[in-house]
Amino acid sequence: MGGFISGILFLRIFLALSPGNTGKPPRKITAERKSDNIQVIHPSGPDNNDPHLYGILNISQSEAIAGTKKLVNIPWGFYKRMVRVSVPPHINNGCKLRLDGLGKQMPEGLRGDLFLKVVIKYAEK
Secondary structure (H helix, E strand, O other), X not given: OHHHHHHHHHHXXXXXXXXXXXXXXXXXXXXXXXXXXXXXXXXXXXXXXXXXXXXXXXXXXXXXXXXXXXXXXXXXXXXXXXXXXEEOOOOOOOOEEEEOOOOOEOOOOOEOOEEEEEEEEOOOO
16 A cells, blocks of 8 residues: 555656656657767679679768767678777768778689778768
8 A cells, every 4th residue: 555655656756757758758758879980882783794892981070170989780691780880080071981891702712892982971051
């Protein structure tokens, strides 16, 4: 009986302290938030015997100036690879970053590289 009464009191106190959250729909409160540090890259490559793959890495202007670390999700068959990419400070638009060994598998057993072209997204005014 005491637990039931204390539960009712706790509920009344909780509702009195947080009036802003009770009117919002639960979907807005629990909505998935997008992180700028995670990016999905769908690499592509030429159809010839080139073992290398190519993709685009989007960064902001402030990340280009200060440098950043991005978590890159690369779909690979039925699973996805998560790779941490370090972008050096003062990088220019169009520069390429090379990730060793993330390209196509060649018949000799060697792997190509994944080249990421850096695209700087400037803030809209």
